[in-house]
Amino acid sequence: MTQLSTPTRRPLRQLIAASVGNAVEWYDWYAYTFLATYIADQVFPKGSGNSLVPLLSTFAVFAVGFFMRPVGGLLMGAIADRRGRRAALTVTILLMGGSSLLVGLTPTYASAGTLAPVVLVGARLLQGLSVGGEFAASTTFLVESAGPGRRGLFSSFQYVSTTAGQLAASGIAAALVSGLGEAQMEGWGWRVPFVVGAALSLVGFWIRRGAHETRSEEQQQAAPAGLFHALRHYARQSLLICGITAGGTIAYYTWTSYLPTYAELNAGIDKANALLAGTISLAFFALLQPLGGMLSDRYGRRPLLLFFGVGFALLSVVLLRSLTGSFGSLLLVQCTGMVLLTGFTSISAAVNAEVFPARVRAAGIGFPYSLTVALFGGTAPYVGTLFKEIGSPGLFPWYVTALCLVSSAVYLRLPETAHKELER
Incomplete structure (x- = not known):
């Protein structure tokens, strides 16, 4: 039977590498959801008089994120199969960190006009690409890292970490809303969780760099x-x-x-x-x-x-x-x-x-x-x-x-x- 290059040598490190990164990915994804009303007020003003703005708003919020996920699953899944699970996991977390920072730095419509929603749509495209690829790569990585009779246990941490990311995003958003005034939230407060998410992505990247590849040597040498x-x-x-x-x-x-x-x-x-x-x-x-x-x-x-x-x-x-x-x-x-x-x-x-x-x-x-x-x-x-x-x-x-x-x-x-x- 083909052996993995590092089957279960450091299972806890493998579990942490997948889970921490996945939590960060979903923190960034849900932060956008929880703060969507503030983003809409700054980037998609209702009274702009530009018909392109509400169109882009609808497209960004309701379509782009979810419907880029299959593309991300296909592209990042292919990277995981060709270059390795660890390589794909590092790409997805850097992609999410970069897109989160892009959301945090998105200009307002008042300062940049139509460029503002275009930047936000681009960031949401990248987030959808990253989240779709994250599931493909981390699912495979988690299950292949598990020892005999533990694949179900390792699998369960996919949703443990997803939920942790969701709760963290909700908690930070709620703390900001309660601790800052409405004017501060609309001015700069809504940007804070995305900058935090970008910083957390670097932590996740560092942890994932130390993880072991789970593809077998035979698979690494096979034609892609x-x-x-x-x-x-x-x-x-x-x-x-x-x-x-x-x-x-x-x-x-x-x-x-x-x-x-x-x-x-x-x-x-x-x-x-x-x-x-x-x-x-x-x-x-x-x-x-x-x-x-x-x-x-x-x-x-x-x-x-x-x-x-x-x-x-x-x-x-x-x-x-x-x-x-x-x-x-x-x-x-x-x-x-x-x-x-x-x-x-x-x-x-x-x-x-x-x-x-x-x-x-x-x-x-x-x-x-x-x-x-x-x-x-x-x-x-x-x-x-x-x-x-x-x-x-x-x-x-x-x-x-x-x-x-x-x-x-x-x-x-x-x-x-x-x-x-x-x-x-």
């Missing part, structure tokens, strides 16, 4: 696969990634991002209580991930995936319809969903990595995964809002249910890979 090799020669596996991910991504973005807004729109819950419930449930969610990973290493991937898929198919409508205007109701619904969601998130990196051989693993995962996230996960808030606007908010829980049913059908036919050696 073409950019679209995985799509052409592993079409079935690519479609399988889409089926595995569809239900998971709609449930993830609904429960971790959209649910507070959904509760405000449909149950009349106070915004402050909605945000507090969301923060508590995210911390709870992060703590659950290693448990899910360890359970999958012992009992298999498929039982956890079915626990997630069937659980959401049966309970999505019940849970979302049970929301009332109280804090306790939202917290209970959100935490219940987080328990179910752990069946997917804690092991998705391992499941995806176990589908492809090492030669095309990163690129093979990156494009179909990021495309599915863009189509179903990134659009979840907009679909939910659309149903509300057309007077049928009750359709959204059924939409979530339908996608989870589709993925559950895939899970039923998915071969169990937890106790098999990782294909090289």
Whole structure:
């Protein structure tokens, strides 16, 4: 059997290298989300009289970030397969650091005119490229770094670190908003988290430079696969990634991002209580991930995936319809969903990595995964809002249910890979 160049010699260092960098990536990504209103006021003024500005605003906020992610998954995945996982991870974190700094230094529309939104759109393009590539490279790196019987555990840190980055971005944004006046936030305060993110990216880069490459020596010496090799020669596996991910991504973005807004729109819950419930449930969610990973290493991937898929198919409508205007109701619904969601998130990196051989693993995962996230996960808030606007908010829980049913059908036919050696 082909051996890895450094199989599990320093597993903790490998885990830290992937997790810290991934947390920084997602901190930068979510910082933009939390501070979007301040950015919009400075870069996309409503009264500019320039029709290009609102167009660029809509394009940047709602489309560019998510729909650049499949491109990033493909390009950075190819770098990971050709040049090594560590090389791709260093590129993605430097790319995110640079784009974060670019956001922080974006001129205002008042000082630079249309150049301001153009710069911001460019930065968001780079962020989407980086985040899409990060998942492909870090997923592969994490799973290949794990020792025997620990791939699920290592996989779980993908979402531990993602959630840590989200909570850090939320916390820093909230601290700035509460500590600075409105004029200071609009003037320079909104820039601070992005400059901090750029500095953190350098820390992540330093940590990742000391990580060990996980490709085998044989793979390092083999002729590189073409950019679209995985799509052409592993079409079935690519479609399988889409089926595995569809239900998971709609449930993830609904429960971790959209649910507070959904509760405000449909149950009349106070915004402050909605945000507090969301923060508590995210911390709870992060703590659950290693448990899910360890359970999958012992009992298999498929039982956890079915626990997630069937659980959401049966309970999505019940849970979302049970929301009332109280804090306790939202917290209970959100935490219940987080328990179910752990069946997917804690092991998705391992499941995806176990589908492809090492030669095309990163690129093979990156494009179909990021495309599915863009189509179903990134659009979840907009679909939910659309149903509300057309007077049928009750359709959204059924939409979530339908996608989870589709993925559950895939899970039923998915071969169990937890106790098999990782294909090289």
